[in-house]
Amino acid sequence: MTTRQPEFAPSPRLLLGPGPSAVPERVLRAMASPPLGHLDPQYLELMDRLRPLLRELFQSENELTLVMPGTGTSGMEACLLNLLDVGDKAVIGVNGYFGQRMVDIGWRSGAEVIAVERPWGETLDEDAILEAIEDHRPKLVAFVHAETSTGIRQPVEKIARAARDRGVLVVVDCVTSLGGCPVEIDRWGVDAAYSASQKCLGAPSGLAPITLSERAMEAIFSRKTPVRSFYLDLSLLARYWGRERVYHHTASSPLLAALYEALRIVFEEGLEARFERHQRQHEALVAGLGEIGLSLTTPTESRLPMLNPVRVPAGIDEADVRRELLTEHGIEIGAGLGELKGKAWRIGLMGASATDNNVMLVLGALKKSLARRSLRTA
Amino acid sequence: MTTRQPEFAPSPRLLLGPGPSAVPERVLRAMASPPLGHLDPQYLELMDRLRPLLRELFQSENELTLVMPGTGTSGMEACLLNLLDVGDKAVIGVNGYFGQRMVDIGWRSGAEVIAVERPWGETLDEDAILEAIEDHRPKLVAFVHAETSTGIRQPVEKIARAARDRGVLVVVDCVTSLGGCPVEIDRWGVDAAYSASQKCLGAPSGLAPITLSERAMEAIFSRKTPVRSFYLDLSLLARYWGRERVYHHTASSPLLAALYEALRIVFEEGLEARFERHQRQHEALVAGLGEIGLSLTTPTESRLPMLNPVRVPAGIDEADVRRELLTEHGIEIGAGLGELKGKAWRIGLMGASATDNNVMLVLGALKKSLARRSLRTA
Numbered sequence: 001m002t003t004r005q006p007e008f009a010p011s012p013r014l015l016l017g018p019g020p021s022a023v024p025e026r027v028l029r030a031m032a033s034p035p036l037g038h039l040d041p042q043y044l045e046l047m048d049r050l051r052p053l054l055r056e057l058f059q060s061e062n063e064l065t066l067v068m069p070g071t072g073t074s075g076m077e078a079c080l081l082n083l084l085d086v087g088d089k090a091v092i093g094v095n096g097y098f099g100q101r102m103v104d105i106g107w108r109s110g111a112e113v114i115a116v117e118r119p120w121g122e123t124l125d126e127d128a129i130l131e132a133i134e135d136h137r138p139k140l141v142a143f144v145h146a147e148t149s150t151g152i153r154q155p156v157e158k159i160a161r162a163a164r165d166r167g168v169l170v171v172v173d174c175v176t177s178l179g180g181c182p183v184e185i186d187r188w189g190v191d192a193a194y195s196a197s198q199k200c201l202g203a204p205s206g207l208a209p210i211t212l213s214e215r216a217m218e219a220i221f222s223r224k225t226p227v228r229s230f231y232l233d234l235s236l237l238a239r240y241w242g243r244e245r246v247y248h249h250t251a252s253s254p255l256l257a258a259l260y261e262a263l264r265i266v267f268e269e270g271l272e273a274r275f276e277r278h279q280r281q282h283e284a285l286v287a288g289l290g291e292i293g294l295s296l297t298t299p300t301e302s303r304l305p306m307l308n309p310v311r312v313p314a315g316i317d318e319a320d321v322r323r324e325l326l327t328e329h330g331i332e333i334g335a336g337l338g339e340l341k342g343k344a345w346r347i348g349l350m351g352a353s354a355t356d357n358n359v360m361l362v363l364g365a366l367k368k369s370l371a372r373r374s375l376r377t378a
Numbered sequence: 379m380t381t382r383q384p385e386f387a388p389s390p391r392l393l394l395g396p397g398p399s400a401v402p403e404r405v406l407r408a409m410a411s412p413p414l415g416h417l418d419p420q421y422l423e424l425m426d427r428l429r430p431l432l433r434e435l436f437q438s439e440n441e442l443t444l445v446m447p448g449t450g451t452s453g454m455e456a457c458l459l460n461l462l463d464v465g466d467k468a469v470i471g472v473n474g475y476f477g478q479r480m481v482d483i484g485w486r487s488g489a490e491v492i493a494v495e496r497p498w499g500e501t502l503d504e505d506a507i508l509e510a511i512e513d514h515r516p517k518l519v520a521f522v523h524a525e526t527s528t529g530i531r532q533p534v535e536k537i538a539r540a541a542r543d544r545g546v547l548v549v550v551d552c553v554t555s556l557g558g559c560p561v562e563i564d565r566w567g568v569d570a571a572y573s574a575s576q577k578c579l580g581a582p583s584g585l586a587p588i589t590l591s592e593r594a595m596e597a598i599f600s601r602k603t604p605v606r607s608f609y610l611d612l613s614l615l616a617r618y619w620g621r622e623r624v625y626h627h628t629a630s631s632p633l634l635a636a637l638y639e640a641l642r643i644v645f646e647e648g649l650e651a652r653f654e655r656h657q658r659q660h661e662a663l664v665a666g667l668g669e670i671g672l673s674l675t676t677p678t679e680s681r682l683p684m685l686n687p688v689r690v691p692a693g694i695d696e697a698d699v700r701r702e703l704l705t706e707h708g709i710e711i712g713a714g715l716g717e718l719k720g721k722a723w724r725i726g727l728m729g730a731s732a733t734d735n736n737v738m739l740v741l742g743a744l745k746k747s748l749a750r751r752s753l754r755t756a
Contacts, residue, residue, distance in 0.1 A: 005427065005642050008635055010420040012412055019628060020413040031632055032410035034390055035398040035582045037710045042388040049383065069584070070448050070609060071627045077609045105608045198628055204413045206447070206584055206630035228606040230483045231448060231455045247715070249449045250397060250576055252584035254409055255633070257386055264383050332415045337625070 013326070014353075016362050017334035018148050018307060019176065020198035020205050021350035023262075027203055030261040036253040039245065043253050046260060047241060053263040056271075057178055057201075058193060058211045060185035066241040067256065068194070068208040068232065069249050072175040075194025075208030077105050078232040079171050083140055083192060083216060085223045086110035091132045091168075093124040093143030093159075096150040097338045098173055102142050109228060114138065120339040121150045121309075123302050130162045139219070140169035140191075146177035148199075149337040151298045151309040151346065153181070160189040169216055175199060178209065179266055180278045180306040180350060191216040197255075200278065200306055202351030203262035206255045210234075262351075278305040281354040285347065288363040292370065297344050306354065309336070309344040313370070318342055321369050329365045391704070392731075394740050395712035396526050396685060397554065398576035398583050399728035401640075405581055408639035414631040417623065421631050424638060425619060431641040434649075435556055435579075436571060436589045438563035444619040445634065446572070446586040446610065447627050450553040453572025453586030455483050456610040457549050461518055461570060461594060463601045464488035469510045469546075471502040471521030471537075474528040475716045476551055480520050487606060492516065498717040499528045499687075501680050508540045517597070518547035518569075524555035526577075527715040529676045529687040529724065531559070538567040547594055553577060556587065557644055558656045558684040558728060569594040575633075578656070578684055580729030581640035584633050588612075640729075656683040659732040663725065666741040670748065675722050684732065687714070687722040691748070696720055699747050707743045 015022050023031075036043040047066075054065045068074045080102065084090055088111040092102050095118040106113040116132050118124050124143055133141060141163045145154055160170045169191040174183050180200030185193050191213040198205035212220075212234065220227075220235055227233045231249065239246040266274060282305035289295060289310060297309045312318040318335065322345065325331040334346035347362060393400050401409075414421040425444075432443045446452045458480065462468055466489040470480050473496040484491040494510050496502050502521055511519060519541045523532055538548045547569040552561050558578030563571050569591040576583035590598075590612065598605075598613055605611045609627065617624040644652060660683035667673060667688060675687045690696040696713065700723065703709040712724035725740060 005431065005638075005645065007642070008408070008424055008427065008638050010411075010414055010418075010424075013414055013418065013420075015413065015415060017415055020415060020631075023413055028410040028412065030386070032406040033388070034406065035393065035401055035576065036388055036391055037393060037395055037398060038583075040388075040391065040704070040710060042391075046386055046388075049386065053383065070452070071630070073627050074448070074609050077607060081607070101608065108604050108606050108608060196628065198413065198630075204630050204632050205416075205628040206633055226486050228486050229455060229459070229610075230479065230486060231452050232607075232609070249451050250574065250583040252449070252576075252582050252633075253398075254582050255584055255630070260383075260386050264385070267383065326418070332418060 011330060014331045014358060014361065016347055016349065016353055016358060017332045018346045018348050019350060021202060021348060021353040023204055024202060024265055024352050026265065027258050027261045030257040031204060031254050033254055033257050038251040039247065044245060046253065046256055050256065050260050053267065054209050054211065057209065057263070058183060058185045059187065060211050062211045062213055064217055064234065064238055065211040066237060067259065068210050069251060070208055071205050072194065072196030072208050074232060075196065075210045076102060076173060077229070078210060078234055079192045079194055080105045080142065081109050081229050081232060082220050082227050082234045083169060083171065084109040084111035086225050087112070089114065089136050089138035091116060091129060091136060091138045091141045093129055095122055095124050095152060096120050096144065096147035098144045098147060098149060121152060121297055123152055123154055126158050129159050133163055133166060133168055138168055140171055142171035144173040145183065146174065146304050146307065148176045148307055150340065151296065151304050151307040152302050153304045156188045156190065164189045169219060176304065176307055179274065181275050181304065185211055197259050200350045201259070201262050202265060203259045204255065206252065207259050278349065278354050281349045281359050282308065284359045285349060288359060292363065292367045297340065306348060306350045308347040308349065309340060310347055312343055312345060316370070316373060318345060324369045325365050331362055331365055333362065389708060392709045392736065392739065394725055394727065394731055394736060395710045396724045396726050397728060399580060399726060399731040401582055402580060402643055402730050404643065405636050405639045408635040409582060409632050411632055411635050416629040417625065422623060424631065424634055428634065428638050431645065432587050432589065435587065436561060436563045437565065438589050440589045440591055442595055442612065442616055443589040444615060445637065446588050447629060448586055449583050450572065450574030450586050452610060453574065453588045454480060454551060455607065456588060456612055457570040457572055458483045458520065459487050459607050459610055460598050460605050460612045461547060461549065462487035462489035464603050465490070467492065467514050467516035469494060469507060469514060469516045469519045471507055473500055473502050473530060474498050474522065474525035476522045476525055476527060499530060499675055501530055501532055504536050507537050511541055511544060511546055516546055518549055520549035522551040523561065524552065524682050524685065526554045526685055528718065529674065529682050529685040530680050531682045534566045534568065542567045547597060554682065554685055557652065559653050559682065563589055575637050578728045579637070579640050580643060581637045582633070584630065585637050656727065656732050659727045659737050660686065662737045663727060666737060670741065670745045672744070675718065684726060684728045686725040686727065687718060688725055690721055690723060694748070694751060696723060702747045703743050709740055709743055711740065
């Protein structure tokens with residue numbers, strides 16, 4: 001018998017990793033709101049209130065704009081499993097961990113995947129992708145706008161324009177960019193995009209905003225085989241979010257209320273001001289890193305403001321430094337992922353985490369930790 | 379520009395529908411805990427603390443016992459998509475909405491599904507299922523223990539024993555039963571079972587506890603084709619929940635902390651006492667319904683204590699009564715689903731919702747609402 005268990009009372013953390021980011025008090029209070037039934041008129045009103053905010057975030061008029069009941073990966077999977085039918089071809093750009101995950105999911109959809117690769121930490125080769133589109137005439141092209149594993153910002157417009165000119169659907173991962181730097185789904189000509197609640201939007205994880213163009217919805221409605229997931233079937237979810245209100249899953253109203261409160265905060269600040277703040281804090285971090293002899297792994301012109309991959313100096317045990325920041329200062333920063341494992345730290349400045357004081361804190365803690373090490377080896 | 383949006387401040391509800399159920403204050407406070415990173419040692423400790431509680435709930439020693447990052451349906455889908463490979467056969471018992479959903483998901487997995495049907499509101503025909511197992515020699519048999527759409531409790535042991543004797547895997551839906559009446563996975567010989575956080579466990583929705591036997595895991599590891607979902611791939615989730623701690627998704631620590639607190643409350647009460655309370659409130663409800671001329675649609679011997687389908691009297695607009703309970707008393711009860719649409723209300727007495735006072739309240743409100751109608755028609 002397990003019976004009595006101790007209360008879970010963790011030490012608070014300052015979240016400066018690749019996400020989740022800090023959640024404002026108002027959003028935490030919304031998380032504690034007593035649940036509503038998933039068909040309660042008050043809950044349905046909450047869904048309706050969220051949609052225009054999501055559309056403005058994505059800069060899109062798409063009718064199908066809603067929230068998936070899962071993390072960012074559920075958004076990725078929803079786009080690929082719904083849009084790709086058995087035997088379809090997909091060209092996927094891969095220059096980091098999440099591009100690779102798209103390839104994995106693409107195969108699971110029953111499609112043939114053409115991966116167009118570039119080394120981790122570089123942008124995709126746009127011409128190589130256009131060439132793959134010409135050669136393979138795929139149903140869709142997919143890539144990551146903000147590659148969380150490398151901190152690389154991928155230009156979207158050129159690939160999207162060329163793809164649409166050829167009738168190819170365009171899917172873009174905006175998990176880490178949405179709410180932190182410009183995302184312009186309609187102007188770019190993107191057909192499907194998704195994000196996550198816990199990065200630059202400032203809510204807890206567990207929800208994935210998603211938007212699909214009419215072209216994308218037509219592709220879904222003309223599928224020959226059923227979508228391989230019921231849980232992520234967008235034609236069913238569209239009936240729940242649309243006028244019919246057909247039951248699909250028992251939505252978590254506290255999560256949705258929290259996302260709504262987070263978006264209220266986003267629009268109180270204003271998108272432009274928010275982007276500017278993320279950029280400013282990024283620049284302050286880079287300048288401060290320079291003063292303590294550290295630099296980013298990414299070229300200046302392709303840097304994401306909210307995800308900063310810092311090169312680990314030679315002879316430093318990166319995990320040890322992270323552990324010290326966490327246990328002595330309560331600061332979480334991220335490890336390098338995949339090809340950057342052991343070689344980079346990832347400092348996230350996302351949403352409510354992107355403040356002057358947090359930049360000062362993480363710089364101070366890093367400086368102290370590195371100084372201690374150079375004393376030891378001196 | 380949407381800019382300023384009003385605060386979302388819904389009226390409180392007394393949740394006496396098919397779930398979500400009432401969430402205790404302590405659990406709401408856990409929901410408001412600031413998020414932790416999904417690889418933070420404190421979060422990993424929370425996962426480790428949850429597992430023995432989940433095992434005790436399921437009455438199982440299964441190593442693979444964890445929480446899916448989605449609602450109950452994600453648990454259903456995880457079991458079926460992982461266990462069924464392309465071309466496999468599945469015998470699925472259908473006597474309500476959720477059995478039907480299992481069939482839908484079974485097909486999406488690429489398997490051949492043999493549905494063994496019974497009218498909604500009856501138990502499955504065990505002999506017909508055993509016959510289907512003999513005839514089709516399937517890889518698995520799946521059915522619902524507590525059919526939320528009809529309030530029917532399905533005996534598990536006979537089917538499970540016969541299936542295992544023939545090397546057939548047994549999958550059981552315990553979404554509505556877990557924590558509210560006995561669920562004994564190992565003693566019954568069940569290979570895979572799942573539930574949901576928002577029914578008798580008393581947490582908000584968004585998580586699906588799941589448990590798989592070694593036989594079930596062997597079936598997953600010997601698949602010939604990849605699982606059709608990455609998000610719900612149990613071999614990947616097992617690596618995150620196991621010793622390796624390989625990143626899979628950005629877990630929502632507030633949801634998990636809330637579930638942990640809810641389970642602490644479950645075990646403070648004790649499973650036996652909790653089952654007894656659910657049974658007692660069910661009986662009080664049935665007695666009280668009788669006094670106002672109402673009865674359940676289900677036969678006495680197959681009734682679930684936590685889900686009570688009440689026959690709508692002739693000439694009564696069931697939706698109108700529900701609306702009145704909701705707007706005048708703040709009480710949510712459920713509508714009939716599928717074949718019971720318009721014919722039944724579903725009164726849930728789950729978790730913290732199953733109290734003396736709540737039974738009195740819903741009986742009082744129903745009595746008032748029906749009396750008003752008989753006055754009108756008199």
